[in-house]
Amino acid sequence: MSHDTHTHEKHAVSDTANLFGRTITVPGGMYSVVLGVLAVITIIEVLLSEVPLPNVIKFPVLAALSIGKAVLVVMFYMHLKDDSRIFIWAIGVPLAMAALIVLFLLGMDPILYAGQLNP
Amino acid sequence: MSDAPRVQLFATQTAEHDHDDGHGDHHAVTPATLENVKFATWLYIGSEIMIFSAMLVAYLVFRIFNWEIVQEATEHLSITLVSLNTFILLASSWMMVMGLRAIQNGSNEGLVRWISGTVVLGAIFVGLQVVEYAELVHHGILLTGGEGLSRFGMRFYAPTAFHGAHVIIGCLWGLWIISRGARQKFSAERYVSVEVFGLYWHFVDVVWIILFTFIYLI
Numbered sequence: 636m637s638h639d640t641h642t643h644e645k646h647a648v649s650d651t652a653n654l655f656g657r658t659i660t661v662p663g664g665m666y667s668v669v670l671g672v673l674a675v676i677t678i679i680e681v682l683l684s685e686v687p688l689p690n691v692i693k694f695p696v697l698a699a700l701s702i703g704k705a706v707l708v709v710m711f712y713m714h715l716k717d718d719s720r721i722f723i724w725a726i727g728v729p730l731a732m733a734a735l736i737v738l739f740l741l742g743m744d745p746i747l748y749a750g751q752l753n754p
Numbered sequence: 755m756s757d758a759p760r761v762q763l764f765a766t767q768t769a770e771h772d773h774d775d776g777h778g779d780h781h782a783v784t785p786a787t788l789e790n791v792k793f794a795t796w797l798y799i800g801s802e803i804m805i806f807s808a809m810l811v812a813y814l815v816f817r818i819f820n821w822e823i824v825q826e827a828t829e830h831l832s833i834t835l836v837s838l839n840t841f842i843l844l845a846s847s848w849m850m851v852m853g854l855r856a857i858q859n860g861s862n863e864g865l866v867r868w869i870s871g872t873v874v875l876g877a878i879f880v881g882l883q884v885v886e887y888a889e890l891v892h893h894g895i896l897l898t899g900g901e902g903l904s905r906f907g908m909r910f911y912a913p914t915a916f917h918g919a920h921v922i923i924g925c926l927w928g929l930w931i932i933s934r935g936a937r938q939k940f941s942a943e944r945y946v947s948v949e950v951f952g953l954y955w956h957f958v959d960v961v962w963i964i965l966f967t968f969i970y971l972i
Contacts, residue, residue, distance in 0.1 A: 701967035729800030733807035
């Protein structure tokens, strides 16, 4: 086979999706299922944000739902789950660094943010 | 051992070029070139993550120390409008991936149709963001100014408008993909540009998913 006739790896091109061991047929296959899940999670997020819950509960739940949605998009729409492992490193290292920096800055002593304080 | 595809970084096989060579560009891409381009795109996305993280943490730190200002400002944020915008961007991502699927099946017509939908939804997203900004400015939440709500405005507009700029760039990129698709420049063997555009567009969607929760909902 010459280089010019290379066939790329193709992702999820069928209209079937495997859900909890069952194969279902949906136009768009797994992509449409993921869209539905993203929409449902978004509705749950919006409803949850209106519920008068303590921030200590609401914050981590909403953050987890948001990160879950992001992971779904990255894995299924950006095909990271099927692609080379090195792509996971390419995105994982900066993501880990960013998370560390965010946690560090959020955990710093308030006195170091004197310029940010409300006068 | 993983059976995931392995990347041959910086390989030098003969590859297609992504320009018009006057003969139509129907040459396929070598596997190494495809993987290298995607790897470079992921690295670019990594650098974007750092930029957006800096903006997000600036907002969160401000929020922690200026709770009253943030509470007053967020009363003017329309969750309904922004939720609608979130659904629009999620749907645009779905259309994007359906466009990729169409060209993987060899349909330039399908690609053009789906990417057109992506671009239209992206444009609607930007339009609604402008509506939201106009409303916020009306309530005194400005980009400049060192007092009151404008202190919130600086931290709010930076990440959201920077994201909006990414959507605008994505729409322009999408138009370029559409014009090439309309001229049958892609095929089932040749769609690297579409895949890279897709990575960018989905990344923009992921950023909004995070911003929506941390700025509007929490």
